[in-house]
Amino acid sequence: MKPDLPPLREVIARHGLSASKALGQNFLFDEQLLDRIAAIPGSLEGKAVLEVGPGPGGLTRALLRAGARVTAIEMDRRCLPALAELEEAFPGQLRILQGDAMAMDHDELMGEPYAILSNLPYNVGTALFTGWLSGESWPPRWTSLTLMFQQEVAQRIVAQPGTGAYGRLAVLAQWRTQAKMAMKVHRSAFTPPPKVMSAIVHVVPGEAPEGVSAKVLSRVTEAAFGQRRKMLRQSLKAMPGAVEALEALGIDPQRRAETLSVAEFVALAKRLTR
Template sequence: MTDATPDSAPMHTAFDPQALPPLREVIARFGLDARKALGQNFLLDLNLTGRIARSAGDMTGVTVVEIGPGPGGLTRALLATKAKQVIAIERDHRFIEALQDVIQAADGRLSIVEGDALEVDPIQIAPAPRVIVANLPYNVATPLLIGWLGRIEEFVSLTLMFQKEVADRLVAKPGSKAYGRLSVITQWRSDARVLFNLPAKAFTPPPKVESTIVHLTPRANPEPAEWKALEQVTAAAFGQRRKMLRQSLKSLGNAEALLAAAGIEPTARAEEVDVAGFAALARAFKAR
């Protein structure tokens, strides 16, 4: 990752989101109904999209990757920042035409990549320094995050919207019901913090759940562990989370010896072990 931000970002024409047609007008003109199969819920309140963009931090000279711009509410807010460029990945072809007004108003700072975000590598399409800011479709939010966490050092930050239940899992601490595999992997690779919640009524159509914005930055000194080994030990441990680890880890071989090598009590349960403990387990498992 490139740490340095250019001393002076290229000058560009100030972008005014209010100068464009209202989002509801764009939706009506192009017949952009939200498709449940694609996890689409539109955030049309420009005050809220502006708040999300600002919460991502100073974006001077940074390339922003957005996932699923839809009618362009968050896209407009991102262009109103000092970002060098915004690259939006959109799977639904209907929105490509609808975003043309925004592209023209963006003075060369907005480009659209048509494709599935699960298959498009943001590192390949966006030069460093890069961030991701996105209202993620709920149905692909977790696999997208896991993919990015594997190379999070390539990003300055990720500012992402999840359904609240998932966001709670990302930041959950040992001993809580929400603490699980996703908590361990997220906190192993990143510093994650909840920024704010968004009520269902803020969206069109309103989802059945509350949403939460989470900000993630690369962890400076992650516990040494191999990704695959950590996935295996957390899958075994949390697959039977109510059992003691000496039972739940039996599928990995000699559980008692594995726990002893990691310095973990065999009577402990998965939800009691912190990230450092799981990293130690992963190292012991890999070594064996």
């Protein structure tokens, strides 16, 4: 028997909550949309889920309704009473932690395989995402990432070489995961409506190429795309052995970063990992 919950707008009004610009908050009220988001990774019945930045608990409700065991990390103390009501409505299903998700070890916190579903706060979304992608040990403890971003960021995650959106984020996301755009979300779905459209990206771990350090790949992409208008021989010259590695791999050092495929970046990082 699922508990009968008051409408989200009512909860927010009762607790005097408003979206904080400083924390990159935008609230989603459409319960049907939230249920659709919670369904993207498949059945969550009995599964451990990490949610970052639940705010007043819109997506949290949908995850709990789907039968997930949710750990929610919220920085904004104002939202804790609204979340505590959900904890009471779904006994034993919700654990609320107040604090900065960027400063926590999520694997240690969860202690078991877990899915990550979040309408990420815009100001830390990319940093959290690259953190989840950058672990040296693979496969990761997380089984999937289902994350809401500004549409422009989502496009950068799934972008193909040679396109304007292709960059470091695409390489880091695609070298050992499958990333796809799962759903676009209109700005009017939020309160207050952000200036931009949003989209949900769904990421599942894939096979990791052997002999490649995630740290080295991260450094290579940072250097290459840090000066994306320059030729690789220029942007990579500060990395010892990088230009020589390009030549050894038959990659023309006069090319620009956005023309290299994910596989070429992986080959370059592999050579520099040795």
